[in-house]
Amino acid sequence: MNCPTCRSGLDDADACPACTHRVLGWLAELPLLVPLLEDLMHPTAGPARRGGGGRAHSPAPVDLRVLDLLGPGQPVLIADPHGDQTGGIPLTALLYGWARYIATEHPAVRRDRHGTAHIDRCDSAWSRHGGDVAAWCAWLTGYVPYAMTRPWAPEMYDQLEDAVRRARSLTGTVVRRTPKDAPCPACTAFALVAIDGEWHVECEACGHRLTPDEYDAHRAEVMPALAAIALHHLLPRMSAA
Template sequence: MPNPACNCAALPDQRGRHLCPTCSALLRQRLVELPHQVTVLRALLVPPGAPRTGTLHHAGTSRPPVRLDILTLLGPASTTTAHTHPDDQDPTVPIHATLHGWAHLLAQGRRRPRLTAGSIPTLAATLNQHTEWIAHQTWAGACHDELTALVLRLRRITHTHPTQRPCPAPCICGAFGLIDRDWDTYIECTVCHRLYTPAEYRDHARTVMPQLARTALALLTNGQPSPSGTP
């Protein structure tokens, strides 16, 4: 479902930006979340009850000792074309290969070949460090969409979702809809989808919370008897 705060339809702008600030923030969140999801994937690789050593001797169809869907995601990418029946091929692109592909484009554009080296956490961190540059590339939207689809797929497998906590201050739109999510670099309003950095939220809260406190106190004391007992 498209984010209502997404402004990518109006891009590219005069500065050559191809990914709006909202989607850029979401891309950073995906890159931070990916290594955490991979940690959970590795823990789920061997299903409960599966033999961890030895061989299978059961007749008929036995469960494999590992989850093949997870093994494919965690495995390396093939560097050659497989000449086998199409039905035998899993179209899933491994996580490392996905990140490596985008890191390769980054390395080419920035002329820094070493940016393609490293593990899944390293590649995710590398891409995260260059998200502002990526936002100005024509392939930024495709990168955002592919990594978002990948993270959502991993969540369905791991059943692990970022925890979100409500923030006490209201948004400038007036709604009490600000939430702080794990692995997110921004605080988001669930009503108008405005994004706040942690520093912006702290400054905003310092401005609005004292007035809210005075309003709440006035509401609590409204209609209460005065100290003299007169109405």
């Protein structure tokens, strides 16, 4: 059985650990990107210039792409037969839309005054922390393991990925890549890196991927010998110095 999102093998797992880890990372990152986006909402004005610039109207005081992300909107894309809409779904609308969808599908258990258990469906989602991006990200985080097992998981995955990509592009956010000590077990290059938000440790030379447990086992196996070789070459030089 393969993951419907990334097509990798699941190995008897109900949900792909790599895709689940990635979605959890996006939900943790989005609230951190919101203040950076809000900083871009301040109107900007450059010095007055003479001469024609080819513009028939005054420039917008803020980047409209930021408004697309932070403004109100619908949780689905509106039909655009003329192709004049360039923005995607706003963050709050997107997150609340998925929270509401999950809430109406996920079984909810309640007990009546006689103690009898009833399994119902909720009409909507509710967050005790409010209704902003951080609140709905926290709400969705608790349901990601369930959501990633559903047939619509690839659609949610794609929409969250697009939202994070848009926010990163506007704020200039670069994903951190941390080099790892051990060489790649496939090509022996010292090119293994851990990428923030990614489940696997990946080789930038050949593309080989390791799970965190696989990398830890590989490192424990090869690093003692490599350290011994390094000491063998360094100690004579240190003694000579």
